[in-house]
Amino acid sequence: MTRRGIPDKFTVDPAAPTFGPENLETGKGLAGGNPFQRLQHSGYLRAPLDKPLFQIADLEPNGDGLHDFYRQRLADFLARGPLEIEIGFGDGNFLLDRVVKHPERQFIGFELRWHLLRHVLKAAENIPLPNLWVSADDARYALARSLPPGCATVMHVLLPDPWWKRRHQHKRMFTDYSVILLARGLAPDGILHVRTDVPGYAELIEDVIRASGLFRPHDDSLAACLADTIPTTREAWCYENGFPIFTFYFQRLAR
Known part of the structure; x- marks a missing residue:
C-alpha cells in the first residue's frame, strides 16, 4: 500500500467487463446507476428554473410536457x-x-457526489455565475444521449477515480467506449485535458486514446491554451507530498 492507503499497483484485466453501449440501457457501470433513477439524490423532480442545475431526466418526456422546454x-x-x-x-x-x-465561455460541471455539487451550486447562485451549470448525472450518459455532438471545445478530466478493483473496471472513465463518448462531445480540434496521479492509469489513458484513432497524440504545446488553470485541491496535495502528476493534452481529430 502507498502512504495514501491505495494499492501500489494499477492493473488492467482484459477479461473483465468493460463499459459499452449496453450500459446506457441497463444503467450498470454508470456511476450512480440510471440517471432517471437519480432524482431522489438531487431532491428535484425537475431542475428549478432559478438554479443552474442540469438534469438528464428533464430532457426526456415524463408526462408533464416540459421536456421540450x-x-x-x-x-x-x-x-x-x-x-x-x-x-x-x-x-x-x-x-x-x-x-x-x-465569463465569455460556458461551463458544465459533472459531479456525482451531491454534497460537493451543492457547494458549487450555491457558489454559482450567490456570486452569481450565469455561465455555469452543474449536474449530478454520469457525464458519459449525457455525452451519449443529452448533449449535442461536438458541443465542447475543452473537456477536463482531472484525477479521475482509477477504480482499482477488477470488478470496478467498467466504471473507469477511460475505456474504449467511454473515449468514443468523450470524442463525440468534443468539436474538431477540441482539447481533452487529463491529469492523473496514478502511473498505471496514465499508461492506460495513453493506450486507450491512441487505440481509438480519434485524437492526436499528447501534445505539450497545447498547455499554452490552458496556461491560466490552477491545480485541483487533490493535485496540490500531491505536489506538497511528493507524488507525481501526469498531465495530457489530446486534440480531437477533425474527422
Missing part, C-alpha cells in the same frame, strides 16, 4: 459561447476558477 433551455445556454466541460469536479475549486476567469 428544458431542451430549449439547454440549447439557449450552449448558444451563449464556447463550452468547457469538467467531469468529476470534486470541491469545485478548479471549475469555479475557470468560470470566474472566463
Whole structure:
C-alpha cells in the first residue's frame, strides 16, 4: 500500500467487463446507476428554473410536457459561447476558477457526489455565475444521449477515480467506449485535458486514446491554451507530498 492507503499497483484485466453501449440501457457501470433513477439524490423532480442545475431526466418526456422546454433551455445556454466541460469536479475549486476567469465561455460541471455539487451550486447562485451549470448525472450518459455532438471545445478530466478493483473496471472513465463518448462531445480540434496521479492509469489513458484513432497524440504545446488553470485541491496535495502528476493534452481529430 502507498502512504495514501491505495494499492501500489494499477492493473488492467482484459477479461473483465468493460463499459459499452449496453450500459446506457441497463444503467450498470454508470456511476450512480440510471440517471432517471437519480432524482431522489438531487431532491428535484425537475431542475428549478432559478438554479443552474442540469438534469438528464428533464430532457426526456415524463408526462408533464416540459421536456421540450428544458431542451430549449439547454440549447439557449450552449448558444451563449464556447463550452468547457469538467467531469468529476470534486470541491469545485478548479471549475469555479475557470468560470470566474472566463465569463465569455460556458461551463458544465459533472459531479456525482451531491454534497460537493451543492457547494458549487450555491457558489454559482450567490456570486452569481450565469455561465455555469452543474449536474449530478454520469457525464458519459449525457455525452451519449443529452448533449449535442461536438458541443465542447475543452473537456477536463482531472484525477479521475482509477477504480482499482477488477470488478470496478467498467466504471473507469477511460475505456474504449467511454473515449468514443468523450470524442463525440468534443468539436474538431477540441482539447481533452487529463491529469492523473496514478502511473498505471496514465499508461492506460495513453493506450486507450491512441487505440481509438480519434485524437492526436499528447501534445505539450497545447498547455499554452490552458496556461491560466490552477491545480485541483487533490493535485496540490500531491505536489506538497511528493507524488507525481501526469498531465495530457489530446486534440480531437477533425474527422
